[in-house]
Amino acid sequence: MLRMLGNSPASMQLSVLKNCTRSLGSVLPQLKIHDFQVVNEPILTYRKNSAERKDLQRALKAAASNCEEIPIVIGGKEFKTSEVRHQVMPHDHQHSIARFYYADKKLVEKAIKTAVETQPKWDRVPIEDRLKIWEKAADLMATTYRQELNAATMLGQSKTVIQAEIDAAAELIDFIRMNAYFLKEATKYQPISEDPKVTKNSLRYRGIDGFIAAVSPFNFTAIGGNLSYTPALMGNGVVWKPSDTAMLSNWRIFNIMREAGVPDGVVNFVPADGPVFGDTITASPHLAGINFTGSVPTFNRLWKQVGNNIDKYVNFPRLTGECGGKNFHFVHKSADVESVVTSTIRSAFEYCGQKCSACSRMYVPESLWPKIKEGLQCEAEKLKIGDVQDFSSFTSAVIDDKAFKRITSYIEHAKKSPNLEILAGGTYSDSKGYFVNPTIVLSKDPKDRIMTEEIFGPVLTIYVYKESDLLETMKLVHTSTKFALTGAVFGQDEEFVKCALQEFKMAAGNFYINDKSTGSVVGQQPFGGGRMSGTNDKAGGPHYILRWTSPQSIKETFVPLRDVNYPYMSE
Numbered sequence: 001m002l003r004m005l006g007n008s009p010a011s012m013q014l015s016v017l018k019n020c021t022r023s024l025g026s027v028l029p030q031l032k033i034h035d036f037q038v039v040n041e042p043i044l045t046y047r048k049n050s051a052e053r054k055d056l057q058r059a060l061k062a063a064a065s066n067c068e069e070i071p072i073v074i075g076g077k078e079f080k081t082s083e084v085r086h087q088v089m090p091h092d093h094q095h096s097i098a099r100f101y102y103a104d105k106k107l108v109e110k111a112i113k114t115a116v117e118t119q120p121k122w123d124r125v126p127i128e129d130r131l132k133i134w135e136k137a138a139d140l141m142a143t144t145y146r147q148e149l150n151a152a153t154m155l156g157q158s159k160t161v162i163q164a165e166i167d168a169a170a171e172l173i174d175f176i177r178m179n180a181y182f183l184k185e186a187t188k189y190q191p192i193s194e195d196p197k198v199t200k201n202s203l204r205y206r207g208i209d210g211f212i213a214a215v216s217p218f219n220f221t222a223i224g225g226n227l228s229y230t231p232a233l234m235g236n237g238v239v240w241k242p243s244d245t246a247m248l249s250n251w252r253i254f255n256i257m258r259e260a261g262v263p264d265g266v267v268n269f270v271p272a273d274g275p276v277f278g279d280t281i282t283a284s285p286h287l288a289g290i291n292f293t294g295s296v297p298t299f300n301r302l303w304k305q306v307g308n309n310i311d312k313y314v315n316f317p318r319l320t321g322e323c324g325g326k327n328f329h330f331v332h333k334s335a336d337v338e339s340v341v342t343s344t345i346r347s348a349f350e351y352c353g354q355k356c357s358a359c360s361r362m363y364v365p366e367s368l369w370p371k372i373k374e375g376l377q378c379e380a381e382k383l384k385i386g387d388v389q390d391f392s393s394f395t396s397a398v399i400d401d402k403a404f405k406r407i408t409s410y411i412e413h414a415k416k417s418p419n420l421e422i423l424a425g426g427t428y429s430d431s432k433g434y435f436v437n438p439t440i441v442l443s444k445d446p447k448d449r450i451m452t453e454e455i456f457g458p459v460l461t462i463y464v465y466k467e468s469d470l471l472e473t474m475k476l477v478h479t480s481t482k483f484a485l486t487g488a489v490f491g492q493d494e495e496f497v498k499c500a501l502q503e504f505k506m507a508a509g510n511f512y513i514n515d516k517s518t519g520s521v522v523g524q525q526p527f528g529g530g531r532m533s534g535t536n537d538k539a540g541g542p543h544y545i546l547r548w549t550s551p552q553s554i555k556e557t558f559v560p561l562r563d564v565n566y567p568y569m570s571e
Contacts, residue, residue, distance in 0.1 A: 038181045041170040046161050059151035070100040070251045075114040076264025087247045090158040091387050091397040091433035097155050098248040103272040108280040111268040115211035115237030116286045118265035123207040123235035134180040137260035141173045145256050152249040153221045154388045158396040163351050171222035174522035179230050182542045200556045205549040207235025210288030213281040214238055217293045218245040218399050219354045225253045227291045228267050231548040238267040241277045245399050278302050289318035296323045296532050322534040324454050325485025327517045328477055329362045332491030340490045341375035347516035348460040349438040352398045357486040357518045361451045362462045369464045380424040380438050397433035404434040407457030410450055419444045452481045478507035485529030488512035509536045
């Protein structure tokens with residue numbers, strides 16, 4: 001959540017700290033990029049009678065009263081097909097807020113052709129001009145369209161006001177501004193030129209010839225913006241498949257970026273059936289990369305298809321994927337109990353546990369278990385589950401009927417298994433919305449599937465360990481599951497923390513000490529995990545943009561070579 005100090009509501013004028021022009025020799029033009037600073041986008045509080053609360057309530061009313069028509073957009077032209085879909089409110093699944101269309105194979109191929117043809121033209125747009133577009137887009141998101149983004153996310157993805165503000169406003173703005181900042185910083189590096197009068201060495205960032213396919217998830221509006229527009233920032237043509245259940249919020253992003261100045265054809269908005277989209281993009285010889293967030297089976301399928309088609313591609317496609325996790329909280333006997341309880345409730349149950357980083361399993365020592373159990377049960381009972389337009393709701397419905405069935409199957413497993421005991425929740429209903437009450441399960445078996453498989457819902461499973469088995473239990477954390485996304489340890493004992501840093505080195509891409517496993521902030525905790533959690537490219541950090549560029553090294557020589565022989569040869 002970072003913003004440029006510049007053409008923003010606060011200053012209304014770009015703060016130019018220094019001119020970063022650098023000569024690239026006699027042939028290449030000068031790169032003129034003004035320096036700027038960045039800070040995290042402030043998160044608004046939405047207190048009673050606040051201006052932002054009133055603005056949001058108006059935006060919610062407008063969005064809820066309309067079923068918005070969302071076309072396929074390729075090269076600026078709109079298309080509709082006979083494959084009609086609707087986005088509904090998960091907390092009121094009879095209420096549609098968007099009508100959209102699936103692209104067929106021919107339209108996906110058309111989008112690919114458009115992106116490939118647009119890419120070299122867009123790549124010639126100077127970086128400084130692209131940065132201005134991104135800055136304008138971030139300002140539009142922070143002001144004019146902030147509440148439209150929030151309202152679309154709240155109604156379409158059932159996020160409470162604070163979860164929407166963190167995601168669709170602050171994090172999205174941060175991705176747009178910070179990635180522009182990282183690109184600007186990257187241009188500062190130039191290779192060594194030992195004697196610039198003789199030779200000048202330089203480096204420039206190019207897009208990748210071909211197209212990037214962006215496949216984004218439902219659970220974070222900001223991820224949709226990052227997956228599609230960060231490759232575009234770097235000079236690429238993009239074919240974007242938004243999630244069916246985040247369609248309205250993603251449509252908002254697409255139109256804001258167009259208004260900010262992204263030319264038609266740079267990013268093409270192509271809702272589609274997953275297999276149709278995947279089969280078509282991987283069959284194209286021009287596939288230059290896939291930017292993906294979603295399930296392991298889907299990413300595996302795409303990776304296999306790329307492997308099968310590897311001989312036909314112009315480039316080796318770049319595969320970037322984030323696939324979720326089975327995230328943990330590990331508690332030491334020296335931990336602060338109140339911090340453990342409140343952090344775990346938030347991590348496990350905010351946004352119904354549908355964050356990639358949500359705590360899904362917990363390891364607690366016997367000595368602290370009675371107090372932690374009491375605290376968790378007490379806090380879980382207080383949680384209000386309801387409509388997101390009720391600002392007193394802690395969380396709302398899970399995303400759709402498929403998620404509801406998957407999550408409740410684990411609850412039914414817990415009810416039937418002799419090794420599992422439900423301590424809180426365990427109830428659910430899909431009569432109006434897809435509501436699953438926050439559920440806490442105690443497991444006697446640390447390798448029961450409820451403790452090893454990704455659930456992606458409001459189900460927390462706890463294993464109580466004997467303190468004499470501390471080291472053996474710590475090993476279970478990274479050996480009992482295939483994921484390695486986020487994890488947290490709680491303890492005041494310094495030796496334990498040092499031990500945990502080593503033992504859990506490969507257990508999580510984002511690791512927290514005395515803090516919950518959720519809540520990474522762009523520019524502060526770059527996000528991503530290893531193993532089956534993904535390729536760990538650290539979105540929100542300075543290296544992510546480099547995945548989407550094909551740099552070119554250039555050497556200019558000003559003193560002509562006149563002799564084939566080397567001096568020693570004539571001595």
